Amino acid sequence: MPAAGIVTIIAVVLIVLALVYYLVSTIVALRQISAGLDQALAGVREIIEKSAPVGDVVKDINQNLDAGVDLLEGLLVKKAGLVDAVGLVEGLYPGAAAAGFRNFPDSRTVTPPRISEVYTKGTLTLARLGREAPIAAASPSGPVLRNVEGGSLEARSLYPENRQTRPEKLPRSPVIGTDAPVQYPPSEQRGGTTPGEAEIREKGPWAETAAEGIVPAELGGSDAPKEMLAKDPQLGSPALGETTGSDVPATEEGIDPSAGDEADATSDGGPEIPEGTEPDLKDAAAPPRQVDVDSADTKDDSAT
């Protein structure tokens, strides 16, 4: 065989060897790929099987949640009003008011009031729960729900503090006495005499109260017009009595004024009784009968 033929055979053998090596290696790699794809397919099949019911379940959950959201939105807007409802949501979740309520497109254009700056959550809850809440109670200054300063003050006053610092200005207590800026002369007198200046000096400051009366008529005292008085006054004139307004003694003889402050009606008053006259005992209580006394004594003896 010529040398060229041997070289050709060697070249062909080399090419075949290269083909075998690389093709076998490629087959091995492809089999690894096939095994990996089988493993991946098994996982994907599991995913498909497990996630199959998710769509229906999530859809049902969303429907229920939608119903809940609709209910709560409607209730909130119905009870608080659209503006306050938006303010409440903004107060609890800052920035959430921009999205508005789903079923109330107008809520997106509402400027949320700063409810959270005026009321705490607890106070607001109380206010929402009913008119009986302290903050919602009727006030002569108007409803505090719309009164920013009043509402804030009311809200803060609900919480205890060690030192009372609020409100800053309490109403002044009424000044009574002879030096009071407003004098209320008594319009009626009930019991006793009206103390004069000398008696007030002698008895002390407490007598001034009697001098100026208790409650003037224009402020609803007991002598006020009937339309100012309660329907069922507890004490009226029949119960309290009233003075005659005269210094004339009520009895014919009167009380012996010579006794002064030591006067006693039993010794210094009443009619002069002639000597030797029996007292009139017709209204005195009768003593027990003797037979009853004897009967009681007999029972005591038998009991012992």
Add this chain to the structure above:
Amino acid sequence: MILWWIGNALLLLVVLPVVVYLLRGVLDAARSIVPSVNGIAAAAGAGSKDLDAVPLLLTTQDQVKQTVEVVANYGGSLDAIVDDAEEG
């Protein structure tokens, strides 16, 4: 005879390198796919394992129903108790 030697030279210097180059490229491409496929298989297994909690959605579904029912009852009571907002 010269042509034979030329043929041998072409076979050894051109054909053999080209064959080796091409086969090596195929082998490298096939080997590079293997780790990717293994990664996909691992991810699929992990994803399948994560979905083991899917049956709990049935419990969630039932509880959401109950919760919404309670909220509806509570809202109905509040609707009866609390006054409506004043109009205007």
